[in-house]
Amino acid sequence: MSVSPLPIENIKAEFLDALTQHQTLVLSAPPGAGKSTGLPLWLLALGQFKDKKIYLLQPRRLAAKTVACFLAKQIGEPIGETVGYRLKNESRVSENTRLEVITEGIFTQIIQHDPELAKCALVIFDEFHERSLHADLAFALARDTQLGLRDDLKILLMSATLATAELLKQLPDAVSLASEGRSFPIDVSYSPVKNSRLWREHAVSICKNALSSHQGSILVFLPGIADIRFLAEKLVELLPKHFLLCPLYGNLTLAEQQQAISPTEQGLHKIVLATNIAETSLTIEGIDLVIDSGLEKVAIYDRQTLTNQLQQRNISKASAIQRMGRAGRMVAGKCIRLYSVEDFQRRNEQSTSEIQQADLLPMVIEVARWGVKQFNELPLIELPAKLLETQAWHELQKLQILDDKRNLTPLGKNVAGFACHPRFAKMIVRAAALEKKHQCLGLTNLAALLASLLEDRDIFRGERAFTDCDLRHRLSELIQHSTSKKYQSFFLQTKKHLQKINKVSLTNLLRLPLELTGLLLALAYPERIAKQRAQYGHFLAENGKGLIINEQDALASEDYIVAANLAEYQQKLQVRLAAPVDIEQLIGWEIIAKKQIKQLNYDSKTQRISAKQQMVFGAIVLSEQPSNEQISDEALATLWQQQIERYGLSYLHWREGDQKLLSRWRWINQTQSQLNFPNVEESALLQDLALWLVPFIGAIKNKNQLDKVNLSSALLSLLDYNQQKTLARIAPEHFVGPTGRRCPIRYSVEQAPIVSMPMQELYGVSVTPKVGDDQHNSDVSLIIELLSPAKRPIQVTQDLIAFWQGSYKEVQKEMKAKYPKHFWPDDPANAKATNRVKKYM
Template identity: 35%
Template sequence: MTHLPVDTILPDLLAALQIHSNVILHAPPGAGKTTRVPLALLPLIPAESGRILMLEPRRIAAASAARWMAQSLGEQVGETVGYSIRFDSCCSEATRIEVVTEGILTRRIQSDPLLTGVAMVIFDEFHERSIHADLGMALCRDLQRQLRDDLKIIVMSATLDVTPLVNLLDNAPLISSTGRSFPVEEIYLDDRVQGRLAQRMLAAVMRALHETEGDILAFLPGSSEIRNCARLLADSGTVTGTIAIHHLYGDLPFADQQKALQPGDRRKVVLATSIAETSLTIEGVRTVIDCGVSRRMQFDPASGLNRLVTVRESRASAEQRKGRAGRVAPGICYRLFSRHTFNAMTPHSPAEIMETDLSALLLETAAWGMNDPLQLEWLDNPPDAALTAAGRLLILLGACDHAGRITAAGREIVRLPLHPRLGRLLLRSRELNCTALGCDLAALLSERDILRFDRDTTIKSSSSSDLADRLDILWSWRKNRSGSDRLNQGALQSIERVVRQLMRLRDTQRPDAPAGDPEELIARLLLAAYPDRLARRRTGDGAVSYLLLTGRGAHLSERSAVRGAEFIVAPLLDGGFQAEASIHLASTVSEAVIREERADSIVREDQVTWNEREGRIVAERQEKLGSIQLSAVPFLPGFDLVVPTVVAAVRASRLSLLTLNESLRQLQGRMSHVRAAFPEQNWPDISDAALLDSLDEWLAPHLGEIKSAKRLSQLDITAILFGRLDYRQQRDLERLVPTHLTVASGSQIRLDYSAEQPLLAVKLQELFGTADGPTVCEGRVVVLLHLLSPARRPVQVTSDLKGFWNGSYQQVKKELKGRYPKHPWPDDPWSALPTRRLKPRDT
């Protein structure tokens, strides 16, 4: 047997496991940990103690690891070493090492909380930090602490920062192995290759075919880029029959994935997503081409929507990709980015639990008996916002109650290999006696689209349901197993496997056709699974613009053939980066079906609002589902509804809906001076700010039947505020801050209180002989005098009347006497009689 680096640390690993329940193994790519460690543990774990479960992040990795280990023992898969993955299991009673995908472990623990027959769990490639691995670790740790202190856990990682993991596993011993890799030359192509990603990858592949030997592994972000690049390679004419082009991505049928891994008689070019970064060995690869980006889902808790994002890979991922070229011999890694970009990459990719929808995880923890998932031990605690969003959805689906406890429906849903939404869809299909249709629809929604879309794709001109169209295609394909080039045969086959699995789980025999109108049944099933994805067309915005139940806008994308429907359910939404979401799949639903299916959620309320444009109250009796209005009927609102609405409108207008005339401003000024002069008397504050804060106290009682801006403007605000004073305050107000003052000439002159200081504008002749200027508030506030010329223009502004007579009066007289000869201009103003009249004639 070929020696591998991990072989040197196996004795240390075995010794640590005899003492400790948990051990961490750090081993770089090429160390051989996946295939050597489980076999080395067989002598330590007697058959009667139970099996060794090893978790792999992907089906292809699980099957490949089991095959390698079985071959090393000279056996067939299913004897000592077996595997269990989705849709396939190869084990026997003799199996002692079972390689499983991560979701399988969760199902095992939920169905058997003691994990009977399992002695050890190995988490391989834990550095990938999938949400299933994190959940499996949390459940195993809780099981280990509560019920199975004999359960042993090994965590194997290539690049993970192991310090937090050591702390999580009670200071578990860390054992490190060297890797086995050959030198890999790095070539940066950022300045040499231009164009779109598929074209840049084509140029890099063509160069590598000429400059290197061995197979080529090219990393692209997604299946669409892989297909585009493969098409470009085929069209180039350079790739001959001596070269085989393989695809490798997660949604690819399992058999096609296997073909990409198995050795062949031709040179291979494998176009892969990040699935090929770790845990898979593709024999013969000597060259890697790294595009530098990856694609993943990010969940937005605020909107409850996922968005598919293409992001820069981490440095750890870039190094993992490069390492694939040095597994069997010295290799070359072409990078479609600069060295500067590489240095700027984040060290590690974020854990999936930090940026994905947590509704399935929350339902699993509720089924485990943890109403609060934070009671479990996590390497990274799930984000609060995402947990809150997940809790709201599970309540909406009826899977959990408001305390976070799992319901009877939730227990049925959690046993299904589906997202909680689709589990709820299956339960509703049973209630509607259309379980077969439910299985088809759930499978269709759980797998990739059966229709391929590219730039040349033309969409059906109009349809009432994208889902009904696809079900028709599925049913037709099921009969003759053929179809147009636009059909994704791999997706159809995957859907069919899911359907068979669900039919077995639901113990259902397929009828010839669903009972009832299929499109109505589809709408009912979708409403059960996606109650928050109901949308209504927005008037005036064409046939593709909708308002979602959550209040967010959305528009139908070019992938959807639905146009102009009043109500739709949108099972496939992309939150995107714009203000509006994109609806890729939709199905029409009638208002009658909505009212039947969502009867308990329809809110009926009397809505009274202020229409700013029309300047009036609008009263409607509304029926609403979230932000969607189902109906609105006008009604005559009562006083209890009108008054708060009008008050709110006045407050929003900052009092501009009221007539704030000069009379009011004078009253405000008078009250302000009294409040300042006599603070001990607690005079009310009627400033604009105070009035805004107290509208309910002083304005509301006077609104009566007022429902329009016109009627509001007719209110006498001065009278209302003056009327709030008691009799003594009204009398004192007139005495302390009178509206008029009698001056020496006998004239009554109006005071102006609109400024900071009371102002009296009076012709200077009317104050001859007066030494002291006027005051208010019992002499506490001095009045500012505007001394006027005969033309009533200010000639002096002063609070010191005596100083005026003794000073600047003579200059004023000199300037104005000739201009106004008919008015008295005595040399001695102290001895002159005050007058408001002209001089007598002949004087």
């Protein structure tokens, strides 16, 4: 049976011509076109690449190995000759290898050691649309080399769903090509779940129907490993005899992954339960039905926990199309989407790039290692949010990996290049130095094994993981089962770490100093050293954050711990992985530095301020004792300021005169805005405590003294001499009537000011008294509350003349009857004011 030519062959001449004339190419080709399995073979035949190396970058290890093996088979050679591959823990290359299929992380290490890529002619980025952090960085470094060091270096970006137009804006010198794909028809149907919470049960139901009715192999896309296990448990007993159940996800060994994609024996079919690892580059033999959950789990970096948190979300349209295409690689196929067509139409065109949501520390150390001080100095396709970038640089500075000028420190130079997170690389490097200094045998081995453990998923699962967060127990599990096949990847990675510091073997596993696990964690996570609080299982970390440990966990009773992994649980930071630590040993070995400070404390019972000498590490108080040193006025004032900010202005003792001053002032600000008096609303006064109150409270040590402070004087300090005179004139405290009586004026922002006084003392007043700024026509008539001789209200008016001429007659009649000894004239506007009875007038 002859094999039909790959669709990519149709643009071979155009592509090779473009490759000759241009240095940067962008190729868009649908799944099955042959861009990964056909195009690389053309390059091996070109004379211009005869003595040069070609790097073909793949986003996943499985794809890299599979593609390399396929290409080697195509040219009839064993892998490792002309075509080879290099992965994190596996390599098949030789001095004859011209085409290396590698992951983007491997390429970054290659170019860091050889910035000119002296032996390389072409770098190919396959599946570039996935836009992983590794891919973005690898491209930026290759592009920087092309622009600055090697104008002959060629770069090819390939993808099935590349947003070509946007990419070409970033690459004005690039030429764009497109290939058609192998157009086997795919019948797409939609089977949305009614209750989104039960989507897994719905997926099981759809799979059951497919197993009983479909004749070919099936690929089911699921978001995560737990979902794969759930479906596997439900389906394993229902499988027809001619069906194999094959899980496929990143944490399987390459050999296990290879089993899922290899052809089945004659007469057998398989159902592959896969994460999005199966979206690209891989051709799984015999698949002609895809069942797509429409979901994926993405690692989102959480700054609260300093860890990547897996979050489930809807896939993009581009991913849905990629998944659908798996059904039509070899023959016509079907795709069942477990969501509605309307849901599909609403989805984003492309997924959010990893650079906007990932932990940037591994990228920052590589950028610093390259010799630049900020991301915008590199030709990145996309920049992260500036705040996230700044925080990442600062974190590496706190870890002493970078100096204050963003250069690698001596420690940082040793850390760079490790195939693990910078925190764990620092832990290994420092452990080697501490082992030598303190004659602590096995400490480096333990650090390397601990790094391998922390880089992977927790080996304890379920209830045990929730009630046993002690990392020492996991290390013991690894050590006791060091020959077990399922743990070999940990020890292989451990040996890789040890090779970076010239230690070639991992020996004496049973003698590793597990009691120092917490000490090693403190090297990686100094901000997560935490002290037990008064409440059982509650801890305070160096960075000031509160942590909790399940009460059933033995670590809940420890005095000090170091947390390696956290998760948000009911709005609290729950410790998932940790180890106890001896705080005195951390200080003695100079892993942390304690600092002596003088801490002021306000005792709410005695209502006094006292001082303590404290030894602290960040937010953790290691020890304290009373201090006999004199407390400065500035320190006292600062503490009182904090108390007032916490409890509000009501914490102060406001006398009646102080309240009246505030009322007058606020009335001026509302009605006499042209005066531009300072704002004295509560929020403004709290914000400006340092201006008006702090100068008056510097020597005060107890609340009783604070209550004696003259708040009116403090407030008036906000006004200069002229403003104080204006305040007295525009908003006087009293109205002085014809008899000389000083009657208080009550101010309010709700209405005009009010004055209460006996009616008889206003005889002869023909103009209603006013307050305010008459020069700017903003004066206001007082509301006058007229009182009887018994000081009871008898009338309220804001127009005294109208009152004399109107309702006064009725009031006069009533007053004569009640108070006959008092003077009630017929013409009050022209009578003489009095505060006496008729007998003494």
